[in-house]
Amino acid sequence: MLSVGVNGYGTIGKRVADAVVAQPDMELVGVAKTRPNYEAERAVANGYPLYAAIEERAEKFDAADIDLAGLVEELVEEADVMVDATPSGIGAENKSLYEEHDTPALYQGGEDADLVDTSFNARANFADAAGADRVRVVSCNTTGLSRLVAPLEEEYGIEKVRATLVRRGGDPAQTDRGPINDILPNPRTIPSHHGPDVQTIFPDLAIDTLGLKVPATLMHTHSINVSLTGDATADEVRELLESQTRTFVIPEHLDIDGAGKLKEFALDAGRPRGDLWENCIWGESISVEGDDLYLFQAIHQESDVVPENVDAIRAVAETADADESIETTNDALDMGL
């Protein structure tokens, strides 16, 4: 059994912790958190050993009547692999903590690519993380793009990717985010950082990305163009994407028009928190015009990196290859929709 610790118990951390618990070959040795909020209370209720991420704030947990198992240093010492799911930039500050204890660590996509030995997407470059000390699981959007690029590149070859990312302004619980009633080019300069970020996974890929932010919280939506090198039909591309395990091609008969119905579909299916771990690609949108493939996909920013984190744990621990790990992760999460 792999002993896994999770530092940072917010949107990503709590989901990764649950996913680790679900794996047959992993044990969650604990989670670390800075503040005794509603998520901390839930961690304890779940029976997850809870560690204070900042020693000076440990007494706040006492004041809130939330039991601590100790300080984060103890968790890092006990874990075979740490998953750092702290906010962007904090991961880099935690690097020395993991190194002091010789514990390999996974970081999230908000950290710089040069913090780590390799950036990671299970479908695209699992083997690059074998035995690494520092691995960065790329962001939700980069994960969503990488899952699309990998099979298309293998099957047809890609001349260029052009993607417009219509991003949700904030997550449902991020009550301090915007915009309200606006459509913001964000960043206003082109390309957005997403294209270069995808190139941390596919160094030779030509890709230009444009980002916007809108008043929605549920999912990002990507408007995708891929100029293919080889000939393809829309039906062939659809079959290819349907054959992947983490690209869900939404059947037309479901009559799903956006993220609201997608999330409701996931909740109805019993998915924890209504999570959509897969790229959700509208089947009727898959179109080929000459060399140009087009499609729309929705990306659940809170959860699509969760199975990737689980796979990255096995990659750094060298306990499975890509296919074995992805299958184990998917089965443990009961991923079919």
Add this chain to the structure above:
Amino acid sequence: MLSVGVNGYGTIGKRVADAVVAQPDMELVGVAKTRPNYEAERAVANGYPLYAAIEERAEKFDAADIDLAGLVEELVEEADVMVDATPSGIGAENKSLYEEHDTPALYQGGEDADLVDTSFNARANFADAAGADRVRVVSCNTTGLSRLVAPLEEEYGIEKVRATLVRRGGDPAQTDRGPINDILPNPRTIPSHHGPDVQTIFPDLAIDTLGLKVPATLMHTHSINVSLTGDATADEVRELLESQTRTFVIPEHLDIDGAGKLKEFALDAGRPRGDLWENCIWGESISVEGDDLYLFQAIHQESDVVPENVDAIRAVAETADADESIETTNDALDMGL
């Protein structure tokens, strides 16, 4: 003086009426409306002769104490040119009305292209409307795309346009529209109708468009890619677009991040209703990567077709050529920002 009548006094009609009144060579002989609502009351307050668009409903105006000048048939008889600004599909129903009185008519972009002799954009194909009986002023989005395509096609040649249109869900006054908190691929099939609609202006243009709808009301935002035939730099393209009169390149120092600030800027400048008649292109977004030009532009769905309608009046009446008309319209509206 050209006698102009406006049938339909809603979002577009009331703006066209005001713009006609501002022209030195036009007289507004009246406006027609189906219902005595707040806009009808304002028309009378402005001194615009108000006609009942539907005879059976004329008494409702009496009941609301709003004075009528007569029925729409009288307005059509009196006008040299009619501007039909009724809702999509109603224009086609009104065609026989205009033909019975031998009055040339302009229709809006919601009507089918085959209803008319020619679709119209002043910058792109003014001369095609010379002496026509039926002209269709293309929609806000098609107008915004055409204004961009025309100078780029002339200066560099265009291999292909790929555009993602992130559309406002409804206008500020359309209280029955959505979505709320969602990002809808709309239509979910590709291409959207906008590409073929641009081809009514540029029949040989290769263009693929993708549409979405989001919870915003102020303006549409376009994420644009144009693969150019000839070599260009971002600076050259910027200069080209700055030299056009209806493409406003937003200077970086204005610190305008979206439609909210754009509209506020227009209101502060004294623009009627805060209208933005021009394509609003973010200067810092204009980028060239290889043959690919990228940029973001915001399109004010309520007003960008207004100067185009004014120009189309002169085109069908054959009282000016494109350059003369555009200059007269712009001067009368005091268009510089």
